[in-house]
Amino acid sequence: MLVLTRKTNQSIMIGNSIELQILRINKNSVEIGIKAPKNQSVFRKEVYLEIREKTVEANLSSSKADLGALADLLQKTKKP
Amino acid sequence: MQYHNIEYKNSSKEQSMKLVSAKLGEIEYSPDNVIHFKHGLIGLENMQNFLLLEENDFAPFGHLQSVDDPSFTLIVINPFLVDPQYSMELLSDDLESIGVQSTQDFMALAIVVFSPIPEQITVNLKAPLLVNIKDKKARQVLLISDNYTVSDPLIKSGIMQQYKAPQGEPR
Numbered sequence: 001m002l003v004l005t006r007k008t009n010q011s012i013m014i015g016n017s018i019e020l021q022i023l024r025i026n027k028n029s030v031e032i033g034i035k036a037p038k039n040q041s042v043f044r045k046e047v048y049l050e051i052r053e054k055t056v057e058a059n060l061s062s063s064k065a066d067l068g069a070l071a072d073l074l075q076k077t078k079k080p
Numbered sequence: 081m082q083y084h085n086i087e088y089k090n091s092s093k094e095q096s097m098k099l100v101s102a103k104l105g106e107i108e109y110s111p112d113n114v115i116h117f118k119h120g121l122i123g124l125e126n127m128q129n130f131l132l133l134e135e136n137d138f139a140p141f142g143h144l145q146s147v148d149d150p151s152f153t154l155i156v157i158n159p160f161l162v163d164p165q166y167s168m169e170l171l172s173d174d175l176e177s178i179g180v181q182s183t184q185d186f187m188a189l190a191i192v193v194f195s196p197i198p199e200q201i202t203v204n205l206k207a208p209l210l211v212n213i214k215d216k217k218a219r220q221v222l223l224i225s226d227n228y229t230v231s232d233p234l235i236k237s238g239i240m241q242q243y244k245a246p247q248g249e250p251r
Contacts, residue, residue: 038176038177039119039177041119041122041221041222043122043222047222048122048123049123050230051122051123051204051206051207051220051222051230052121052122052123052124053123054191054193054202054204054207054230054231055121055122055123055124055154055191055204056124057193058154058155058191058192058193058194058204059151059152059153059154061155061192061193061194061195062103062143062153062154062155062194063102063103063153064194064196065155065194066196067137067138067141067155067194068137068138070141070194070198070201071137071138071139071140071141073198074140
């Protein structure tokens with residue numbers, strides 16, 4: 001991993017179009033400003049991993065799914 | 081019945097393609113109906129091409145079958161059915177990225193984690209899939225709102241509000 005030292009308000013460029021700026025340094029956290037093109041998604045890593053995990057879980061769950069039974073159940077409960 | 085108002089094209093015979101889904105068996109499809117995620121799904125960049133399969137028996141659920149990996153099948157539902165108050169904030173950039181100019185031109189799908197116990201079925205309302213219904217360009221987006229999570233229970237929500245556990249079972 002590349003390690004760079006930056007001071008408040010200094011930036012890092014990633015390629016030509018992504019800029020990370022150190023905005024504020026607190027005791028245990030750092031505020032980072034991100035400028036990136038609209039087609040680039042920016043995520044907190046834990047959120048990114050959580051979404052991936054749920055999608056993988058969704059795929060595994062689908063193999064056991066009895067959607068017909070569930071759809072029937074829904075239809076029944078809709079009727080008065 | 082089409083719960084997800086995507087514009088399907090009828091395939092001419094020479095165009096028709098086939099895949100064998102581990103879950104759904106043999107599927108014949110037209111390349112025109114392939115939904116394309118240029119950047120793949122979030123965290124699964126290689127999952128770029130899907131077919132949306134709808135059957136009356138499974139409504140309001142649908143299957144999103146990967147064309148890239150026949151063993152990858154997701155159950156999806158329209159998030160607006162799950163939560164009638166569902167709102168997707170700050171979508172203009174995301175919509176722009178799939179070439180959508182008006183809200184009429186796209187549909188949203190939420191990924192379902194199925195469980196045989198209905199109370200344990202969850203829906204990812206935090207990161208829905210947006211699909212341009214005309215050219216099938218798609219993107220999974222992350223909503224800013226804290227009202228939604230990646231595993232919201234299906235039961236407490238709109239469509240399932242009337243659901244009651246079968247009689248005789250402990251509540």
